[in-house]
Amino acid sequence: MRKLFIAGLFIAGLTLYSCHSSNADKYNENEVTSNAPTPPPTTMEGNPLPKETPAATASAESKGGIDVNAKSDSKGVGKFTDANIKVGSAIDAAMAAKGKAVFQASCTACHTSTTQKLVGPGLKGITKIRTPQWIMNMISDPVKMTHNDPIAEALLQDMNGVQMTNQNVGDEGAREILEFLRQNDAQ
Numbered sequence: 219m220r221k222l223f224i225a226g227l228f229i230a231g232l233t234l235y236s237c238h239s240s241n242a243d244k245y246n247e248n249e250v251t252s253n254a255p256t257p258p259p260t261t262m263e264g265n266p267l268p269k270e271t272p273a274a275t276a277s278a279e280s281k282g283g284i285d286v287n288a289k290s291d292s293k294g295v296g297k298f299t300d301a302n303i304k305v306g307s308a309i310d311a312a313m314a315a316k317g318k319a320v321f322q323a324s325c326t327a328c329h330t331s332t333t334q335k336l337v338g339p340g341l342k343g344i345t346k347i348r349t350p351q352w353i354m355n356m357i358s359d360p361v362k363m364t365h366n367d368p369i370a371e372a373l374l375q376d377m378n379g380v381q382m383t384n385q386n387v388g389d390e391g392a393r394e395i396l397e398f399l400r401q402n403d404a405q
């Protein structure tokens with residue numbers, strides 16, 4: 219019986235002790251998370267660190283070694299050529315409206331119709347630097363283009379290897395999107 223009493227005292231003592239230590243921990247934690255302002259970073263000598271240097275001005279050349287923003291007469295690689303794609307100067311508003319709908323459904327996950335880059339380049343101004351055939355070939359078979367056309371290849375490198383996927387919009391869909399892009403650039 220006496221032994222039990224001593225054991226009980228011992229356990230009570232232990233419990234008290236552990237309560238005390240956990241309180242002490244809390245107190246320490248509070249001290250660590252005080253709101254004292256952190257001093258600004260300095261060099262070893264105590265001088266303030268230099269401000270970040272501005273990024274080097276982007277060169278006109280892309281990683282692929284050619285200027286992807288330069289105007290090109292290339293028709294690209296694919297089924298659309300001068301023989302089957304003829305584009306007048308007038309814009310067909312009804313066709314452009316259809317193209318806008320296809321563009322919104324199939325392309326806006328990766329492209330804007332402004333200069334803003336998303337996954338792929340912003341497409342504002344595209345009809346001023348690429349031919350209708352090149353654009354339609356890119357829409358219809360982007361993988362063939364990035365493997366065989368020097369501009370598309372360079373674009374792929376600029377996008378760090380992110381490949382445009384074929385959206386299967388069909389020949390008519392590609393032509394309608396082209397009309398929408400032409401209208402977008404005429405505005």
Ligand code: HEC
Pocket residue numbers: 321324325326327328329337338339341344348353356357360364370373374375377379380381382383385387395
């Ligand atoms: C999964 C994302 C993705 C989708 C969806 C996509 N593209 Fe692209 N697109 C890209 C990328 C990335 C590039 C750059 C080439 C590459 O890396 O494959 C590109 C390149 C292009 C280019 C050439 C741009 C230039 O500066 O010459 C055109 C034109 C284009 N896309 C049109 C379209 C159209 C129209 C659609 C919808 C039918 C579409 N893309 C759907 C990602 C996409």
